[in-house]
Amino acid sequence: MAAAVKAGAGGGSRVIQIVGQTVPVLVEVGEGVLVRQSQFCQSNAIVVIGCDGVLLIDPGVDGHDLMALSEDLVRLGLSVAAGYATHPHWDHLLWHADFGAVPRYGTEKCVVTARANALDARTKAQRLAPGAPVELIGLLTPLASGAALVPWDGPDVQIIEHDAHAPGHAALVIAHADVVVAGDMLSDVEMPLLDLCSAQEILSATTRSDSAGSPPHSRTQTSP
Ligand SMILES: [Zn+2]
Numbered sequence: 101m102a103a104a105v106k107a108g109a110g111g112g113s114r115v116i117q118i119v120g121q122t123v124p125v126l127v128e129v130g131e132g133v134l135v136r137q138s139q140f141c142q143s144n145a146i147v148v149i150g151c152d153g154v155l156l157i158d159p160g161v162d163g164h165d166l167m168a169l170s171e172d173l174v175r176l177g178l179s180v181a182a183g184y185a186t187h188p189h190w191d192h193l194l195w196h197a198d199f200g201a202v203p204r205y206g207t208e209k210c211v212v213t214a215r216a217n218a219l220d221a222r223t224k225a226q227r228l229a230p231g232a233p234v235e236l237i238g239l240l241t242p243l244a245s246g247a248a249l250v251p252w253d254g255p256d257v258q259i260i261e262h263d264a265h266a267p268g269h270a271a272l273v274i275a276h277a278d279v280v281v282a283g284d285m286l287s288d289v290e291m292p293l294l295d296l297c298s299a300q301e302i303l304s305a306t307t308r309s310d311s312a313g314s315p316p317h318s319r320t321q322t323s324p
Contacts, residue, residue, distance in 0.1 A: 125172055130277025138165045141290050145169055146281050148274060150254020153181030157281055158192045163231015166196035182252040185240055186283025187269040188214040190221035193238040203241045205250060207261050209268030211242035266295050
């Protein structure tokens with residue numbers, strides 16, 4: 101689940117009403133940043149409004165989520181310029197053809213992991229996300245190693261890469277709107293589980309360094 105968190109103090113959220121629709125689905129949590137929540141684990145799809153279309157982050161889970169979001173964007177007159185998957189878990193790799201054949205980004209490690217586990221992701225989506233187009237799962241473009249910003253024509257979206265929840269996880273900071281997209285690292289209904297393989301890697305590196313009598317050598321871990 102992707103959690104979008106209002107990072108700064110002050111300011112409220114605003115529901116984006118769509119004409120003819122009785123149930124509001126998009127909530128503006130910061131300037132030009134909208135959220136649509138799925139019934140699946142209260143997962144949040146994030147829409148960032150750019151200069152010529154929107155950046156769609158973790159766009160939804162089942163087929164209904166994806167279709168509803170696509171229809172809402174059409175009603176609002178917004179097209180999709182790019183996508184982003186915060187991390188390589190199956191429920192963050194989904195897409196719908198109506199969003200268009202635009203670049204869908206992830207960190208290099210996220211993309212490598214998603215490709216390695218593509219069959220498992222499709223199997224889980226078929227079981228847990230009815231109506232989601234499984235053939236579009238995880239078709240990501242890797243960012244350059246160490247990329248600091250999402251490459252798109254819109255406000256700066258800063259990438260904070262770490263492995264705490266999944267390999268190549270990226271929290272996204274949208275500074276102008278005081279929003280952090282935490283991508284499963286915060287939730288009211290699901291524990292933000294650690295990626296134990298990464299933990300083992302850190303532990304092993306620390307143990308090796310300790311036995312060699314030198315300072316621990318481990319990667320910087322930045323939590324969102
Ligand atoms: Zn996850």
